[in-house]
Amino acid sequence: xxxxxxxxxEKYTPKQYATQLYCGRACKEKARYLKAxxxxxxxxxxxxxxxYIRIWMKARGESDFSAPCSFCGTQISVDEPFHLAHTLxxxxxxxxxxxxxxFLKLSCPDCNQAMGQMTEAEFTGEKQ
Ligand SMILES: [Zn+2]
Ligand SMILES: [Zn+2]
Numbered sequence: 363x364x365x366x367x368x369x370x371x372e373k374y375t376p377k378q379y380a381t382q383l384y385c386g387r388a389c390k391e392k393a394r395y396l397k398a399x400x401x402x403x404x405x406x407x408x409x410x411x412x413x414y415i416r417i418w419m420k421a422r423g424e425s426d427f428s429a430p431c432s433f434c435g436t437q438i439s440v441d442e443p444f445h446l447a448h449t450l451x452x453x454x455x456x457x458x459x460x461x462x463x464x465f466l467k468l469s470c471p472d473c474n475q476a477m478g479q480m481t482e483a484e485f486t487g488e489k490q
């Protein structure tokens with residue numbers, strides 16, 4: 363009896379018909395890797411963003427791994443989700459401007475979501 367590999371879609375003859383899902387070790391490892399990526403886990407040898415920032419800050423002699431949201435001032439820990447908010451709506455920016463750091467500010471997820479397509483000036487004006 364043949365089965366179809368869930369990764370490469372090739373037909374293969376499984377050694378254990380009931381439990382085997384992939385044609386071989388390579389596809390099994392690929393499936394595990396794809397699952398890890400889908401769950402947002404770092405790939406083998408990779409580290410999450412917070413690890414890089416923490417090591418950088420430690421090297422600078424810093425021990426406070428948090429930073430304030432540019433809009434509401436809430437302290438965001440490096441381990442919490444944080445966003446980069448565009449100070450001008452993305453639709454108004456050129457491709458080069460979108461890639462540039464000039465129009466990006468650290469933001470908590472709430473402010474970035476509330477800001478939506480507003481400019482920074484519109485958003486901070488609305489909050490007052
Ligand atoms: Zn396969
Ligand atoms: Zn905020």
